[in-house]
Amino acid sequence: xxxxxxxxxxxxxxxxxxxxxxxxxxxxxxxxxxxxxxxxxxxxxxxxxxxxxxxxxxxxxxxxxxxxxxxxxxxxxxxxxxxxxxxxxxxxxxxxxxxxxxxxxxxxxxxxxxxx
Amino acid sequence: xxxxxxxxxxxxxxxxxxxxxxxxxxxxxxxxxxxxxxxxxxxxxxxxxxxxxxxxxxxxxxxxxxxxxxxxxxxxxxxxxxxxxxxxxxxxxxxxxxxxxxxxxxxxxxxxxxxx
Numbered sequence: 231x232x233x234x235x236x237x238x239x240x241x242x243x244x245x246x247x248x249x250x251x252x253x254x255x256x257x258x259x260x261x262x263x264x265x266x267x268x269x270x271x272x273x274x275x276x277x278x279x280x281x282x283x284x285x286x287x288x289x290x291x292x293x294x295x296x297x298x299x300x301x302x303x304x305x306x307x308x309x310x311x312x313x314x315x316x317x318x319x320x321x322x323x324x325x326x327x328x329x330x331x332x333x334x335x336x337x338x339x340x341x342x343x344x345x346x
Numbered sequence: 347x348x349x350x351x352x353x354x355x356x357x358x359x360x361x362x363x364x365x366x367x368x369x370x371x372x373x374x375x376x377x378x379x380x381x382x383x384x385x386x387x388x389x390x391x392x393x394x395x396x397x398x399x400x401x402x403x404x405x406x407x408x409x410x411x412x413x414x415x416x417x418x419x420x421x422x423x424x425x426x427x428x429x430x431x432x433x434x435x436x437x438x439x440x441x442x443x444x445x446x447x448x449x450x451x452x453x454x455x456x457x458x459x460x461x462x
Contacts, residue, residue, distance in 0.1 A: 234389070263449060272350075272436050272452030273390070286449070321389065325448070335450065337382075337390040 232256075234338035236322050242344045243312045251307045251341045255324030262305050263335060264297055265321040273321050279305060280327065312345045319343070348373045348439050352453035360461050361429050367422040367456050369437030379420040380438040380450065381411055390436065396420065407431070432460045 235254045243249050255262050261280055265273035266289075276295070278286040281302040290297070294313075299305040309316055319342050323335040349372045359365055371377055378397055382390040394405025401413040411422045420437060434457050438450040 261448070265450075270454075272438075272454050273450070275449045275451070278449060323390075333448070334392060334395065335448075336392075339387070339389040 234322055234324055234336050236320075236338040236341050238341060239339065240342050240344075242346065244346055245313060246311050248308065248310045249312055249343060251309075251320050251343070253305045253307070253322030253324075253338060255303065255305070255322070256336055257303075258326070259324035259336075260302075260327040261325045261333070261335075262299060263323040263325075264305070264307050265323065266291075267319040267321055267340070269318070276307070276320075309343075312343075314345050317343055317345045348377075348451045350437050350439050350451055350453035352435075352437055352456050354456045355454070356457045356459065358459040358461060359427050362426050365422075365424045365427045365431070365458070367435050367437075367458070369420045369422065369453060370418050371420060371437070371439045372418065373439050377420075378440045378448075379411075379413060380440065381405065381409070381420075381422050382436045382438060382452075383407075384434045384436065384455075386433075393422070393435075427458075427460055429460045429462060432458055434458075 237252045264276040267273040275289040277297045279299045294310045296308045319340040321340045322338045325333040325335045351370045380395045381393040393409045394403050396403050396413045404410050409424050434455045436455045437453045440448050440450045
């Protein structure tokens, strides 16, 4: 597709369930970012991939959060034993990488996770 | 650590009136600055960006922003607002370069309401 896609768009989980959120970046984009956007807040950085390598996971809020990008394209954000405070919109963004030059991040529509 | 402040949570303007949304940033080096717009249920769309050079930057949809280093500000302006501009606006700062250094730090957003 032409843009970043995410699925599902909406997810309702019972507290304690595990969830998996998928991101399909723009074809050929090397960099992939995950952000968490709580209600009424701006997005906050979770983790970053360059190809299949997870180079920064400093924003993941707990060890219940896990992200992977095994083949350097599609990425999955997994949340284990979901808690109510995990309720948020999870945004994925991708960008080109070329040496020394900042590249614009293109955002997907997000997955809205509601934990009951 | 980098940070962004958007002092106005909610702004209401009449259609046809001018608009200015405020953004102040904190960053230890030359910042890369962005304005994004988010409509309900949509992802983030880039309005404009500043990397270097001319401090007045033009964006899409008739928006512009001015970078003022002395005031650490990057305010967004539009001469005449249209009803379709009603949305949430986010200012963001990113590090220069590639990879994880380019992760974005967002403000909390300003919700724009347009009255007819």
